[in-house]
Amino acid sequence: MRRLLTLSVALVLAGCAARPEQPAVVTPPPAPQPVEPGSLTGLTAQELVGRFGSPALQVREGSSLKLQFRGPRCVMDAYLYPSGGSGTLKVTHVDTRLPSGGDMDQAACIFALRNKPI
Numbered sequence: 001m002r003r004l005l006t007l008s009v010a011l012v013l014a015g016c017a018a019r020p021e022q023p024a025v026v027t028p029p030p031a032p033q034p035v036e037p038g039s040l041t042g043l044t045a046q047e048l049v050g051r052f053g054s055p056a057l058q059v060r061e062g063s064s065l066k067l068q069f070r071g072p073r074c075v076m077d078a079y080l081y082p083s084g085g086s087g088t089l090k091v092t093h094v095d096t097r098l099p100s101g102g103d104m105d106q107a108a109c110i111f112a113l114r115n116k117p118i
Contacts, residue, residue, distance in 0.1 A: 040078060040091045040094050040110070041091050041092065041093075042083075043090065043091045044089065044090055044091075045065060045067060045080060045089055048067055048069075048078055048091065051114060052069045052076075055067040055068055055069055056068050056070040063082050063089075064079065064080060064081050065079075065080040066078070066079050066080075067080065069113050070099070071109075071113045071116040072099075072112075073098075073099075073104075073108075073109070074096055074098055074099065074104045074108070074109035074112055075098075075099055076096045076109050076110065076113055078091050079091065079092055079093040079094070079095075080092065094106060097109075
C-alpha cells in the first residue's frame with residue numbers, strides 16, 4: 001500500500017511540474033508577389049479609367065467593385081476590393097476573354113484594350 005501511495009504522489013507531482021517553455025514558432029509573412037510590368041494588380045479605379053477609358057459596366061457588390069472594359073477583340077473584368085486600413089479599392093483579380101466567351105491571353109487583351117481605335 002505504501003508503494004502505491006508513493007507512486008501515486010510521484011505521478012501527481014510529475015503532472016504538476018513545469019514543462020520547459022517551447023520557443024514560439026514565428027512564421028515570416030509571405031513575400032509580396034512580384035508585379036509583372038503589364039499587371040493591373042494594385043491599381044485603383046481611377047488608374048484603370050486613365051488607362052482604358054470609361055468602363056462599359058460597373059457593378060458594386062458590398063464593398064467590392066467590378067469594372068468591365070470592352071473592345072472589338074476582348075472583354076476584361078477587373079475586380080477591386082478594399083486595400084489595407086485606408087479602404088481604397090484596388091485591383092486584386094483580372095479576368096479576360098474573347099467577346100464570344102472563349103479564353104483570351106490577359107497580356108494580349110490588355111494591349112488590345114489600351115490600343116483600341118477611338
